[in-house]
Amino acid sequence: MNDSPGWASPGSAPSDGQETGIPKPSTPVDGNGPAGQWSPAQPPPGQWSPPSASGTGPGAPPPPPGWGGTPQGPGWGRAPMAAKPGVIPLRPLGVGEILDGAVSTMRTHWRTVLGISLTVSVIAEIVIILVQRYLLPEQKSVDPNATGAEALRQAADSAQSQLITSAPSTLIAMIATLVTTSVLTVVISRSVLGRGVTLPEAWSEARPRLLPLLGLTLLLSLMSAAIMAVGLLPGLALGGGAAGLALAFLGFIAACVVVLWLMIRFTLAAPALMLERQSVLTSLRRSAKLVKGNWWRTFGILALTYLLVIVLTLIITIPFGIIAVTLDSDGLSEFLSSSSADFGWPFLIVTGIGDVIISTLAYPFTAGVMALLYVDQRIRREALDLDLARAAGVPGYDTPRN
Incomplete structure (x- = not known):
C-alpha cells in the first residue's frame, strides 16, 4: 500500500468475491467482565443522549429512524456511515454518487482541473481553426435537384469530402483528450483520498503514461475500424444493388453492436493503465475482469454521462452558433437560404470559443466518471475501500491486510 495514484497493486486485494484477510470488528470487551458481557453499570432508561440536549430525556418523542434512532428490524439497525475523506464515500457507489463525485472534483480542485482542461482546449481549438482555414479543401456541394445515379455519386463524394475534412479535427481532439484524461485521472485519484495536487505534480505523474495511453487509444480505434470493415465488406462486395445495400446495412448494424x-x-x-501502471494488454484484461457481470450497469452510467454532455453541448452550441452566423453574414435568412456556406474568421472564432467552453467542462466530467467507475468496481470486487481508507489516514484502518 502506498500513496501513488494506483493506491495498491491489483494482487494486494481479494478478487471476484473472495474476502479473505479483511479485518473483522473486534468483540466488545469492557473492563469489568469477559468478552461478550455487558457492564453491570447501565445508563438509566430514556437518557441515551446527554440530559442537556434539547428534545431528549424522559417523555421526549422517539428519534426518527436511521443513524442514532430506533433500530429497524433485527440487529442494531443501520450500519455506520462509510468514511469519506475525499469526494466519495469509501463504499460501493451509486450512480448519483459517481456523477456527483466527478462534479465535486471539478469544484474542489478547480484550479488544477480547469487549468489543464482550459489550456489543452484552447491550444487544440486554435490548431483546429488554423487547419480548417488554411489546409483543408472546400467541401463539395450537393445539387438538391440531382436524381438517380448522379445523386448517389454526389452523396458519396460529399461523404468522402466530409470524412477527409473531419479527420484532422478528430485526430487533434483525440490527442487533447489523451492529455487531459491522463492528468485529470491523477487529480481524481488524489481527490478520492481528500488530497490536493498541483498542475505540475499531476503532469509529472501522468507524463510517463502518455505513450502507453496513446497506444491503448490507437489499438481500440484500429479494433473498431477493423470490425466495421468486416461488417461492411460483404455488402460492398455485392455492388450497389438492393441486395448489396441491404447486406451492407445489416453488417453495419451488427458491427456497431460488437463495437x-x-x-x-x-x-x-x-484508468487501470494510469493508476496501476499496467501495460496496454494487461489494462485491457483488467478492464474486462472489472466490467464482467456489470456490463449493463456500466453501459447505463456511461450513456447517462454522455447524454448529459450532449445536453451541455446543445445548451452552449446553439446560442454561440446563432451569434457566429449573425456576425459572419447578413443574418440567419442568408444562412438558411444558402445552399453552401463559406464562413470566415468571425464564424470560426465565435464557434471556437463555444467549443473551448464545452471541452473545458466536458473533459474533466467524463474523465471523472471513468475514474470513479474504476474505483467503484475495485471496491466491489477487491475491497479497495480498505486500502483507500488506510492511505487517507482514516482512524481504525492502520493495520495492513494480510
Whole structure:
C-alpha cells in the first residue's frame, strides 16, 4: 500500500468475491467482565443522549429512524456511515454518487482541473481553426435537384469530402483528450483520498503514461475500424444493388453492436493503465475482469454521462452558433437560404470559443466518471475501500491486510 495514484497493486486485494484477510470488528470487551458481557453499570432508561440536549430525556418523542434512532428490524439497525475523506464515500457507489463525485472534483480542485482542461482546449481549438482555414479543401456541394445515379455519386463524394475534412479535427481532439484524461485521472485519484495536487505534480505523474495511453487509444480505434470493415465488406462486395445495400446495412448494424460491446468491456482500461501502471494488454484484461457481470450497469452510467454532455453541448452550441452566423453574414435568412456556406474568421472564432467552453467542462466530467467507475468496481470486487481508507489516514484502518 502506498500513496501513488494506483493506491495498491491489483494482487494486494481479494478478487471476484473472495474476502479473505479483511479485518473483522473486534468483540466488545469492557473492563469489568469477559468478552461478550455487558457492564453491570447501565445508563438509566430514556437518557441515551446527554440530559442537556434539547428534545431528549424522559417523555421526549422517539428519534426518527436511521443513524442514532430506533433500530429497524433485527440487529442494531443501520450500519455506520462509510468514511469519506475525499469526494466519495469509501463504499460501493451509486450512480448519483459517481456523477456527483466527478462534479465535486471539478469544484474542489478547480484550479488544477480547469487549468489543464482550459489550456489543452484552447491550444487544440486554435490548431483546429488554423487547419480548417488554411489546409483543408472546400467541401463539395450537393445539387438538391440531382436524381438517380448522379445523386448517389454526389452523396458519396460529399461523404468522402466530409470524412477527409473531419479527420484532422478528430485526430487533434483525440490527442487533447489523451492529455487531459491522463492528468485529470491523477487529480481524481488524489481527490478520492481528500488530497490536493498541483498542475505540475499531476503532469509529472501522468507524463510517463502518455505513450502507453496513446497506444491503448490507437489499438481500440484500429479494433473498431477493423470490425466495421468486416461488417461492411460483404455488402460492398455485392455492388450497389438492393441486395448489396441491404447486406451492407445489416453488417453495419451488427458491427456497431460488437463495437459497442467491446468498448464498454474495455472502458476501464485507461484508468487501470494510469493508476496501476499496467501495460496496454494487461489494462485491457483488467478492464474486462472489472466490467464482467456489470456490463449493463456500466453501459447505463456511461450513456447517462454522455447524454448529459450532449445536453451541455446543445445548451452552449446553439446560442454561440446563432451569434457566429449573425456576425459572419447578413443574418440567419442568408444562412438558411444558402445552399453552401463559406464562413470566415468571425464564424470560426465565435464557434471556437463555444467549443473551448464545452471541452473545458466536458473533459474533466467524463474523465471523472471513468475514474470513479474504476474505483467503484475495485471496491466491489477487491475491497479497495480498505486500502483507500488506510492511505487517507482514516482512524481504525492502520493495520495492513494480510
